[in-house]
Amino acid sequence: MLAWFVRSVAQGDTHLASATWSGLARVRPVCDPDRPFYPANAFGVGILDCYYDDQRCSRCLTVVVPPTPAARPLAVVR
Numbered sequence: 333m334l335a336w337f338v339r340s341v342a343q344g345d346t347h348l349a350s351a352t353w354s355g356l357a358r359v360r361p362v363c364d365p366d367r368p369f370y371p372a373n374a375f376g377v378g379i380l381d382c383y384y385d386d387q388r389c390s391r392c393l394t395v396v397v398p399p400t401p402a403a404r405p406l407a408v409v410r
């Protein structure tokens with residue numbers, strides 16, 4: 333299970349990581365596990381409850397919301 337963790341309030345700097353975070357160690361964001369950080373929030377925020385849409389990391393969002401297939405062009409029939 334994943335949850336959102338705030339690295340900073342900058343746009344796109346809230347990332348997904350394991351919701352079982354201990355509260356002491358750094359979290360490893362799913363978008364870049366090699367750059368762990370100490371989150372500003374004490375508890376992970378549920379995937380559907382993130383505070384502001386523009387703070388969610390776009391790369392982490394692809395884990396939550398897989399890309400939709402491109403719309404097929406409509407044919408014009410006369």
Ligand SMILES: [Zn+2]
Nearest residue numbers: 347363389392
């Ligand atoms: Zn991320």
